Amino acid sequence: MRSFADFGNDLYTGKRSIDFVGRQKTWYTVSLILLVLAAIGLFGRGLNIGLEFRGGSEFRVSSVTNFNSFEARSKAAVGTLSTGSDVVVTKIGTDTVRVQTEKFQNSQTEKVMAALAREFNVSENKITANTVGASWGASVTQKAITALIWFLVLVSLVLATYFRTWKMSMAALIALAHDLVITIGIYALAGFEVTPASVIGFLTILGYSLYDTVVVFDKVRENTMAAEGNGRLSYSQAANQAVNQTLVRSINTSVVALLPVASILVIGSWLLGPGTLLDLSLALFVGISVGTYSSIFIATPVLADLREREPAMQELKKRATRYQAAQGRKTSTVPSDSDSADTNGTNDSDLLETARVPSGAGSTAAGRPVHPYVQTGPRNQPKRPPKSKR
Amino acid sequence: MAINPHNRGPLRTLSVLVLLIVGLCGLLGAVSTWGTAQKTPKLGLDLQGGTQLILEPKVVGNTPINPGQVQKAVDIIRARVDGSGVSEAEVSTQGNNIVISLPGTPDKATIASLQKPSQLSMRAVLVAASTAPTPVPTSTGKPTAPATGKPTAPATAPSVKSTGTATTAPKSGFPPALTAATTPPPTPTPTTAATPTATPTTAAKPKSASDLAWVTPELEKALATLNCADPKSIEKLVDDPTKPMVTCDNEFPVKYILGPTEVLGSEISNATSGQVQGQNGPTGKNEVRLDFNGPGTKSFCDVTSRIVSLPRPRNQFGIVLDNQVISAPVAQASLCAGTASITGNFTPASAKILADQLKFGALPMSFALQTQDSISPTLGGDQLSRGLLAGAIGLLLVVAYSLFQYRALGLVTVSSLIIAGLLTYGLVTMFGWSQGFRLTMAGVTGLIVSIGIVADSFILYFERVRDEVRDGRALRAAVETGWTRARRTILISDAVNFLAALVLYALAASNVRGFAFTLMLTTIIDIVVVFLFTHPLLSILANTKFFGEGHKWSGLDPKRLGARTTTYAGRGRVTIAAQRAAAAEGNQS
Numbered sequence: 001m002r003s004f005a006d007f008g009n010d011l012y013t014g015k016r017s018i019d020f021v022g023r024q025k026t027w028y029t030v031s032l033i034l035l036v037l038a039a040i041g042l043f044g045r046g047l048n049i050g051l052e053f054r055g056g057s058e059f060r061v062s063s064v065t066n067f068n069s070f071e072a073r074s075k076a077a078v079g080t081l082s083t084g085s086d087v088v089v090t091k092i093g094t095d096t097v098r099v100q101t102e103k104f105q106n107s108q109t110e111k112v113m114a115a116l117a118r119e120f121n122v123s124e125n126k127i128t129a130n131t132v133g134a135s136w137g138a139s140v141t142q143k144a145i146t147a148l149i150w151f152l153v154l155v156s157l158v159l160a161t162y163f164r165t166w167k168m169s170m171a172a173l174i175a176l177a178h179d180l181v182i183t184i185g186i187y188a189l190a191g192f193e194v195t196p197a198s199v200i201g202f203l204t205i206l207g208y209s210l211y212d213t214v215v216v217f218d219k220v221r222e223n224t225m226a227a228e229g230n231g232r233l234s235y236s237q238a239a240n241q242a243v244n245q246t247l248v249r250s251i252n253t254s255v256v257a258l259l260p261v262a263s264i265l266v267i268g269s270w271l272l273g274p275g276t277l278l279d280l281s282l283a284l285f286v287g288i289s290v291g292t293y294s295s296i297f298i299a300t301p302v303l304a305d306l307r308e309r310e311p312a313m314q315e316l317k318k319r320a321t322r323y324q325a326a327q328g329r330k331t332s333t334v335p336s337d338s339d340s341a342d343t344n345g346t347n348d349s350d351l352l353e354t355a356r357v358p359s360g361a362g363s364t365a366a367g368r369p370v371h372p373y374v375q376t377g378p379r380n381q382p383k384r385p386p387k388s389k390r
Numbered sequence: 391m392a393i394n395p396h397n398r399g400p401l402r403t404l405s406v407l408v409l410l411i412v413g414l415c416g417l418l419g420a421v422s423t424w425g426t427a428q429k430t431p432k433l434g435l436d437l438q439g440g441t442q443l444i445l446e447p448k449v450v451g452n453t454p455i456n457p458g459q460v461q462k463a464v465d466i467i468r469a470r471v472d473g474s475g476v477s478e479a480e481v482s483t484q485g486n487n488i489v490i491s492l493p494g495t496p497d498k499a500t501i502a503s504l505q506k507p508s509q510l511s512m513r514a515v516l517v518a519a520s521t522a523p524t525p526v527p528t529s530t531g532k533p534t535a536p537a538t539g540k541p542t543a544p545a546t547a548p549s550v551k552s553t554g555t556a557t558t559a560p561k562s563g564f565p566p567a568l569t570a571a572t573t574p575p576p577t578p579t580p581t582t583a584a585t586p587t588a589t590p591t592t593a594a595k596p597k598s599a600s601d602l603a604w605v606t607p608e609l610e611k612a613l614a615t616l617n618c619a620d621p622k623s624i625e626k627l628v629d630d631p632t633k634p635m636v637t638c639d640n641e642f643p644v645k646y647i648l649g650p651t652e653v654l655g656s657e658i659s660n661a662t663s664g665q666v667q668g669q670n671g672p673t674g675k676n677e678v679r680l681d682f683n684g685p686g687t688k689s690f691c692d693v694t695s696r697i698v699s700l701p702r703p704r705n706q707f708g709i710v711l712d713n714q715v716i717s718a719p720v721a722q723a724s725l726c727a728g729t730a731s732i733t734g735n736f737t738p739a740s741a742k743i744l745a746d747q748l749k750f751g752a753l754p755m756s757f758a759l760q761t762q763d764s765i766s767p768t769l770g771g772d773q774l775s776r777g778l779l780a781g782a783i784g785l786l787l788v789v790a791y792s793l794f795q796y797r798a799l800g801l802v803t804v805s806s807l808i809i810a811g812l813l814t815y816g817l818v819t820m821f822g823w824s825q826g827f828r829l830t831m832a833g834v835t836g837l838i839v840s841i842g843i844v845a846d847s848f849i850l851y852f853e854r855v856r857d858e859v860r861d862g863r864a865l866r867a868a869v870e871t872g873w874t875r876a877r878r879t880i881l882i883s884d885a886v887n888f889l890a891a892l893v894l895y896a897l898a899a900s901n902v903r904g905f906a907f908t909l910m911l912t913t914i915i916d917i918v919v920v921f922l923f924t925h926p927l928l929s930i931l932a933n934t935k936f937f938g939e940g941h942k943w944s945g946l947d948p949k950r951l952g953a954r955t956t957t958y959a960g961r962g963r964v965t966i967a968a969q970r971a972a973a974a975e976g977n978q979s
Contacts (some may be wrong), residue, residue: 009860128764131762132760147897150893155886158886162882204909207887208887210887210890215879219879248853249849249850249853256791256792256842257841257843263780263781264784266780267783277834280905
C-alpha cells in the first residue's frame with residue numbers, strides 16, 4: 001500500500017514517468033499482433049455461434065443424480081424422435097444436463113421431455129424446454145448493429161463537441177474498434193459460445209471502453225491546455241503526463257469494475273452454468289480488461305500522433321524544446337515540481353491569455369517567453385483622480 | 391451546537407438528498423400499503439419462472455406487415471391472453487414480433503388458442519338475448535329498486551347507442567346507412583328462454599343463412615348457458631364459418647345466435663371513420679364507412695337484401711372478430727353499391743376503433759411461434775439467489791479494496807454505494823409498480839456491473855483531491871478545487887455511458903432493454919449520489935480534525951501523498967506541508 005501510494009506520487013510529480021506516448025511503436029506492435037491473432041481466430045476458427053442464432057431446441061434437466069454416461073443416455077432419449085445427428089449434451093453446474101437438438105415441433109418437444117424425464121428419472125417439471133427460431137438471433141444481431149452505428153455517430157458528435165476537436169473522437173473510436181475486435185477475437189480463439197447475452201455484453205463494452213478513454217482524455221485536455229499556455233511541454237509530453245497522472249485512477253477503477261464482474265464469473269461458472277449471467281460477465285471481463293489497456297496504451301498515443309502533425313503543435317514542441325533546454329534538463333524527462341503548481345482549472349484561462357501574447361513579440365536570448373509587463377516597462381500605479389474631481 | 395459555517399452549504403445539499411430518499415421511501419410505502427405496489431422489485435420471467443412465447447404475426451399472402459397491423463395483432467393477442475384467464479400475463483412487441491410472458495407453464499391448448507389465426511366475419515343474427523341474469527322469481531313481486539332494475543337494464547343500456555334512423559341521412563349517392571343498432575333485443579324479456587319463440591324442428595333444413603332452422607336445441611341450450619361475463623367461456627367458442635355460432639356482444643349485454651359466415655373480413659377493402667355529412671356540412675354525428683371488393687359487394691348485397699325486411703333481431707348482422715361481436719348493425723336497405731356506412735351514437739374515438747378493427751381485422755392474420763422459453767420457478771429462484779450472492783461478494787471485494795486503497799476515505803465510498811443501492815432499490819420497485827418494469831437476470835447483471843461505474847466516480851474524485859493535496863493545498867481547498875475538476879470528468883463520462891445505455895434501450899430487443907434500463911438508471915443515480923452525497927460529505931469531513939489535518943489513516947495524509955514541502959499560501963505566506971503534518975503527528979503522540 002505504502003509503495004502504491006508512493007508510486008502514485010511519483011507518477012503525479014513526474015519523478016517516475018512511464019513513457020506511454022513516446023514508445024507508441026511498441027504498443028502498436030503489441031496491439032497489431034493481438035489484432036492479427038483475433039483475425040485468425042475470427043476467420044480461421046470462426047465464432048462458436050449459440051443456439052439462439054442457429055435455431056433449435058434446448059432442454060435442461062435439473063436435479064439429475066446419476067451422471068453415468070449421461071451423454072449417451074440423453075442422445076438415446078432424443079434419438080427415438082429424431083435422427084440425433086447434431087445433439088449436443090453438456091453438464092451444467094452440479095446437477096443439470098443441457099441437451100441441445102435440432103428444432104422440434106411442439107408436440108415432439110413434449111415427447112422429448114417425457115423421454116428425458118424417464119431416462120434421468122426426474123419428474124417432468126424439472127425439465128425446461130426452449131425452442132428458438134433461427135431468425136430470433138438474427139434479428140437481435142441486426143438490432144445490435146443498428147444500435148452500434150447510431151451509438152458511434154452520436155458519441156463522435158458528443159465527444160467532438162465536448163473536446164472541441166474531432167481528433168479526440170477519432171482516437172477514442174479507434175481504441176473502441178480495437179477493443180471490440182480483440183474481444184470478439186478472444187471469443188473466437190477460446191471457443192466461447194456467442195449468445196444474445198454476449199452481444200449485449202459486447203455493446204456494453206463499447207460504453208465502458210469509451211467511458212475509460214474519456215476519463216483519460218479529460219486529463220489530457222487539461223494538461224495540454226496548460227502546456228499550450230506556458231509552452232513548457234510538447235503535446236505528447238503533456239499527454240504522457242496526463243496518462244501517468246491518471247494511471248492510479250485507471251488501475252483502481254479497473255480493479256473495482258472487474259471485482260464484481262469476476263465474482264459473477266466465478267459464481268456463474270461454478271454454480272450456475274451457461275446462461276445470461278455468465279455470458280454477460282465473460283464478455284464484460286474480457287472487454288473491461290482490453291478497454292483499460294487500450295485507453296492507456298492505444299487511445300492516448302494515437303491522439304498524440306494525430307495532434308503532433310498540426311502546425312500549432314509543432315510550434316509548441318519547438319517552444320517546449322527551447323524551454324527545456326534552457327532549464328538545463330534532459331528533454332526526455334518531464335520537468336517536475338515547478339510546472340504542476342500552476343495547472344489548476346481556474347488559472348488555465350489566465351495563463352493562456354497572458355502567455356500567448358509574448359510568444360511572437362518578446363523573448364529572451366534563451367527563447368523563454370517574457371512576461372507582458374516586462375515588455376511594457378514599469379508597472380503603472382493606479383492614479384487617483386485629483387481632489388477637485390472626486 | 392453551533393454549525394460550522396463552512397458546513398452550511400454541504401448540509402443543505404445533504405438535506406435535499408435525505409428529503410429525496412425519505413420521499414421515495416414514503417411514496418413506496420404509501421403505494422404498497424394503500425395501492426397495488428409491492429415492496430420488492432417485480433421480477434422477470436427468468437427469475438420467477440414462467441414461459442415466454444415469441445409470436446411472429448403473418449398476414450396471409452406474404453404482404454409485409456406494417457406497424458399499424460402489428461399494433462392490431464398485439465390487441466388481438468392481448469384480448470386472447472386476457473381471455474385465457476392467465477393473470478399477470480404481459481404482451482409486448484419486439485420489432486414486428488409479439489412477446490407474451492406468462493407465469494407458469496401454459497398447456498398446449500392455451501398456446502394453440504393464442505396462435506390461431508384471426509379472422510373477421512359477418513354473420514346474420516338469428517336470435518338475440520339479454521345477458522341479464524334471469525330474475526329470481528321471489529324478487530319480481532317486490533317493487534324495490536334492485537328487483538325492477540334488473541329486468542330493465544338490458545333495455546335501457548343499448549338504447550344509448552341506437553339512434554333514430556331518420557337523422558342518419560347520408561350524402562346523396564351514398565347508400566342509406568345501417569344503424570349501428572345493436573338495439574336492444576326486440577323484447578327485453580327478462581328470461582332468455584322466451585326469446586327464441588319460433589322453435590323450429592331440428593329436421594328442417596335451413597334454406598338461407600337467416601333461416602331459423604339453424605337454431606337447434608343444442609344451440610339454444612348453449613345460448614342459455616353462455617356467460618358473457620366470463621372471458622374464458624368466450625375464448626372456448628368455436629368460430630366455424632359453415633356453422634351457426636353462439637356468441638356475445640363485446641359492448642352491450644346481449645348474446646346472439648348467428649348464422650353461418652356470409653361476408654369474410656378479407657372481402658372488406660377499406661374502412662374509415664368520420665363525421666356524417668348532412669346538407670349543411672358535418673352533422674356532428676360519427677359514422678364508419680365500409681368499402682367492399684367484388685365478391686364482398688355481392689355477398690353483402692345478398693345479406694342486406696335478404697335481412698332488410700325481416701323482423702328484429704333478424705334484420706341485424708353481427709360483425710364477429712375473435713369470437714366476439716364487435717358491432718351488430720341493423721340493415722336499413724339492401725346495399726349493393728359496394729359501400730356502406732354504420733351510424734349510431736359513436737364518439738369520434740369509438741368510430742375510429744371500430745373502423746380500425748374492421749380494416750385490420752380484414753387481414754386474416756396468423757401467428758407463427760418463434761421461440762418458446764420456459765423456466766421453472768426453482769431454476770429462476772436459484773439464478774436470482776446466486777446472482778445476488780455474486781453481487782454481494784463483488785460488493786464486499788470492492789469495499790475491501792477501497793478501504794485498502796483509501797483508508798477512511800474508503801468508508802465514504804462504501805456509504806455512497808449504500809445510498810446508491812438504496813435509491814436503486816426504491817426506483818426499481820417504483821418503476822415496477824408504475825411502468826411494469828421487471829427485473830430480469832440481465833437487469834441484475836446490469837446492476838452488478840454498475841457497481842464498478844458508480845465506484846469509479848468516487849475514485850476519480852478522490853484521486854483529483856489527492857492530486858490537489860500533492861500540490862500542497864490544504865484539504866478544504868483541495869476538496870473544492872478537486873471537485874470542480876472531477877465534476878467535469880464525471881459528467882462527460884457519465885454522459886457517454888448514459889448515451890450508450892439509451893441507444894441500447896431504444897434499439898434493442900426486450901431482454902436487452904432490462905439491462906440497458908438498469909444501466910441508465912444507475913448512471914443517473916451515480917450523478918445524484920456524487921453531487922448530493924459524496925461531495926457534501928467530503929466537504930464536511932474536510933473540516934474535521936481527522937481528515938483536515940491529514941491523519942495517517944484518513945487516506946489524505948499530505949506526507950504520504952508526497953506533498954511538496956513548501957507552498958505559496960497567498961499574501962506572502964508559505965505553508966510547509968511536511969512540517970505541518972509532522973507537527974500534527976507530534977501533537978497526537
